[in-house]
Amino acid sequence: MTLTQLEAFVLVARLGSVTAAARTLGVSEPAVSGALAALRQQLGDALIERGSGGMVLTPGGQRLVGIASQMVALGVEAESAIRQAQGAPERLRVVATSTVAESVAPALLAAFAGRGGNIEASLSVASGVEMAALLQDRLADVALGPRLSGETAAGLESVPLFRYRLVVVAAPSHPLVRLNGSAGLTLRSLAGHTWLVDAEATDPASPVRRLLDHVGVPESHISVFPSLAAAWSAAEAGQGIAPAPAHLVTLDGGGHSLVPLPVEGLPLELLWYATSLSGERRTPAAGALHRFMATPDATHAMHAPLRGVPPSRFRPPVYVTIWR
Amino acid sequence: MTLTQLEAFVLVARLGSVTAAARTLGVSEPAVSGALAALRQQLGDALIERGSGGMVLTPGGQRLVGIASQMVALGVEAESAIRQAQGAPERLRVVATSTVAESVAPALLAAFAGRGGNIEASLSVASGVEMAALLQDRLADVALGPRLSGETAAGLESVPLFRYRLVVVAAPSHPLVRLNGSAGLTLRSLAGHTWLVDAEATDPASPVRRLLDHVGVPESHISVFPSLAAAWSAAEAGQGIAPAPAHLVTLDGGGHSLVPLPVEGLPLELLWYATSLSGERRTPAAGALHRFMATPDATHAMHAPLRGVPPSRFRPPVYVTIWR
DNA sequence: CGGGGTGATAAGCGATCGCTTATGAGCTGT
DNA sequence: ACAGCTCATAAGCGATCGCTTATCACCCCG
Numbered sequence: 001m002t003l004t005q006l007e008a009f010v011l012v013a014r015l016g017s018v019t020a021a022a023r024t025l026g027v028s029e030p031a032v033s034g035a036l037a038a039l040r041q042q043l044g045d046a047l048i049e050r051g052s053g054g055m056v057l058t059p060g061g062q063r064l065v066g067i068a069s070q071m072v073a074l075g076v077e078a079e080s081a082i083r084q085a086q087g088a089p090e091r092l093r094v095v096a097t098s099t100v101a102e103s104v105a106p107a108l109l110a111a112f113a114g115r116g117g118n119i120e121a122s123l124s125v126a127s128g129v130e131m132a133a134l135l136q137d138r139l140a141d142v143a144l145g146p147r148l149s150g151e152t153a154a155g156l157e158s159v160p161l162f163r164y165r166l167v168v169v170a171a172p173s174h175p176l177v178r179l180n181g182s183a184g185l186t187l188r189s190l191a192g193h194t195w196l197v198d199a200e201a202t203d204p205a206s207p208v209r210r211l212l213d214h215v216g217v218p219e220s221h222i223s224v225f226p227s228l229a230a231a232w233s234a235a236e237a238g239q240g241i242a243p244a245p246a247h248l249v250t251l252d253g254g255g256h257s258l259v260p261l262p263v264e265g266l267p268l269e270l271l272w273y274a275t276s277l278s279g280e281r282r283t284p285a286a287g288a289l290h291r292f293m294a295t296p297d298a299t300h301a302m303h304a305p306l307r308g309v310p311p312s313r314f315r316p317p318v319y320v321t322i323w324r
Numbered sequence: 325m326t327l328t329q330l331e332a333f334v335l336v337a338r339l340g341s342v343t344a345a346a347r348t349l350g351v352s353e354p355a356v357s358g359a360l361a362a363l364r365q366q367l368g369d370a371l372i373e374r375g376s377g378g379m380v381l382t383p384g385g386q387r388l389v390g391i392a393s394q395m396v397a398l399g400v401e402a403e404s405a406i407r408q409a410q411g412a413p414e415r416l417r418v419v420a421t422s423t424v425a426e427s428v429a430p431a432l433l434a435a436f437a438g439r440g441g442n443i444e445a446s447l448s449v450a451s452g453v454e455m456a457a458l459l460q461d462r463l464a465d466v467a468l469g470p471r472l473s474g475e476t477a478a479g480l481e482s483v484p485l486f487r488y489r490l491v492v493v494a495a496p497s498h499p500l501v502r503l504n505g506s507a508g509l510t511l512r513s514l515a516g517h518t519w520l521v522d523a524e525a526t527d528p529a530s531p532v533r534r535l536l537d538h539v540g541v542p543e544s545h546i547s548v549f550p551s552l553a554a555a556w557s558a559a560e561a562g563q564g565i566a567p568a569p570a571h572l573v574t575l576d577g578g579g580h581s582l583v584p585l586p587v588e589g590l591p592l593e594l595l596w597y598a599t600s601l602s603g604e605r606r607t608p609a610a611g612a613l614h615r616f617m618a619t620p621d622a623t624h625a626m627h628a629p630l631r632g633v634p635p636s637r638f639r640p641p642v643y644v645t646i647w648r
Numbered sequence: 649c650g651g652g653g654t655g656a657t658a659a660g661c662g663a664t665c666g667c668t669t670a671t672g673a674g675c676t677g678t
Numbered sequence: 679a680c681a682g683c684t685c686a687t688a689a690g691c692g693a694t695c696g697c698t699t700a701t702c703a704c705c706c707c708g
Contacts, residue, residue, distance in 0.1 A: 030657080078367070326664095
């Protein structure tokens with residue numbers, strides 16, 4: 001399986017014709033046909049067959065197109081990426097759990113970028129369990145989220161980033177709020193309610209997931225939303241209760257109408273950590289961020305309520321998966 | 325640039341040692357060293373150099389690691405993907421603009437999946453301008469969002485999916501609401517206010533972006549949030565005004581405290597479309613979704629208020645970019 | 649039935665790949 | 679300074695790649 005072969009295949013799929021693909025590539029028709037034959041033999045699938053009105057992809061070929069065109073594109077990307085690395089600003093690749101990426105990370109990185117220096121920061125989302133691998137594989141410079149430790153975290157160094165208190169909130173109209181103005185609730189008693197959570201709660205290592213397990217909430221009473229904001233919005237609409245870092249729902253300019261429930265054992269005192277390779281193996285940019293994190297500017301930025309960013313600075317989130 | 329060479333490079337970066345990489349691959353050390361040399365020569369960058377305590381990546385090498393490990397992983401992915409294509413459920417790859425992906429698309433696809441059949445649907449996010457290319461390159465089966473037409477949409481067919489009315493909302497406490505209980509506002513008069521928008525507003529072809537341009541809102545008064553829910557949450561907190569499809573903010577179970585502004589020229593009557601390859605080139609799964617879209621079940625699902633999904637069905641969003 | 653298009657196959661050829669063993673070159677540390 | 683580790687380089691060899699031209703097999707359409 002060669003990049004040349006994949007490129008030929010992608011072009012045939014795109015154009016629906018071997019001859020046309022050969023013309024586009026500037027080679028003879030058998031060259032393309034041969035590349036196709038080699039792929040077919042190695043993968044054990046026809047991939048693409050003659051059909052009325054052009055070549056048509058088999059189910060296997062259909063899956064391959066996407067994969068193959070990504071590979072081809074990454075190949076040309078590689079060359080230009082390296083050319084552009086000369087004299088380009090240093091790059092800081094930060095990964096965070098979805099909750100951190102939606103709450104404190106943008107403000108932290110915005111403040112870090114605004115502090116001068118010539119570092120271009122990017123923020124991606126990954127699950128807690130993937131972070132150690134991403135750092136060790138040099139696919140990320142800093143990971144923000146749970147503390148990474150144990151077997152898989154060899155060579156990594158975690159430092160505390162942000163202290164927060166995890167509470168459970170609900171709309172003022174929620175029965176639990178009206179019944180219990182001041183009385184204490186037990187965690188167990190919350191097992192029967194609907195919990196509104198964000199994507200991070202699907203990560204078995206996340207504090208929210210562990211809280212759900214501890215309470216014993218059945219799957220049927222867990223409702224996963226694509227973002228923290230969406231989960232809280234549903235909570236305001238009275239659809240259920242939601243775990244949340246306290247400062248995010250209370251300092252929020254007064255617009256939020258969510259109130260913390262007085263639950264025994266809550267709030268949980270928790271920490272987010274920043275992790276990177278230890279010692280000299282740490283990227284210079286990662287070191288700069290680590291030093292910045294200790295400054296009052298950083299702490300102040302992370303405690304500020306959530307704000308949007310100007311269009312020129314907005315980058316869509318990138319979700320990173322580990323490829324093995 | 326060969327996959328073998330890239331794999332060797334990735335392993336060296338991961339392990340920080342040529343010898344260790346060679347041991348892992350089960351080949352001699354010069355084999356790895358040679359692969360590295362070939363890459364270095366072709367790309368014109370040292371990529372990775374000796375440093376105290378292991379090999380350390382150059383800036384260029386740092387960029388390559390991510391790209392290369394993706395390519396390698398996609399290579400092994402390719403083989404297994406094709407093996408699994410035998411007898412596996414048919415695949416339906418849907419791309420949508422971020423707004424659609426956050427609002428009607430999840431409900432539509434959930435209803436489509438629940439309708440029986442043996443189709444596995446996935447939902448990704450792309451900008452409106454990329455959709456035509458994604459469809460033509462067979463990287464997606466159906467695109468949900470603006471109507472695709474013109475030069476770049478050759479061979480594509482758009483059908484109306486969902487009619488909605490775009491309004492501008494604000495918190496009840498917002499000055500515009502208190503001053504204008506019933507009086508009409510002009511669009512121009514909104515240019516000086518802060519607009520809270522989601523990611524799609526950065527796409528020049530999106531209706532929201534065109535509305536902003538038409539009103540003449542300066543960049544400094546646009547605040548981009550990572551999700552619709554986050555933008556609306558900020559609007560509730562009184563941070564500004566937000567464009568929104570009417571049914572999403574009004575039917576929302578009463579929890580939302582956002583009210584539409586009585587603006588001259590609003591609401592805008594708009595449509596989201598579903599686009600796919602035309603005629604026989606359309607995937608069977610895409611055809612099934614097209615037929616389903618016309619059923620009352622589909623319409624009903626899309627009009628329902630936003631809800632979360634059970635953890636077992638939650639899939640993190642994937643953001644797709646076009647590689648050329 | 650016989651063009652004119654399609655894609656698949658065969659034979660051949662130079663360049664490169666991927667690997668080996670042997671050796672050089674550079675740094676570290678007791 | 680020397681051994682001991684590291685990575686880089688050289689020479690060589692078989693397999694494969696990537697391409698060519700020539701030819702065959704198929705199918706639609708007059």
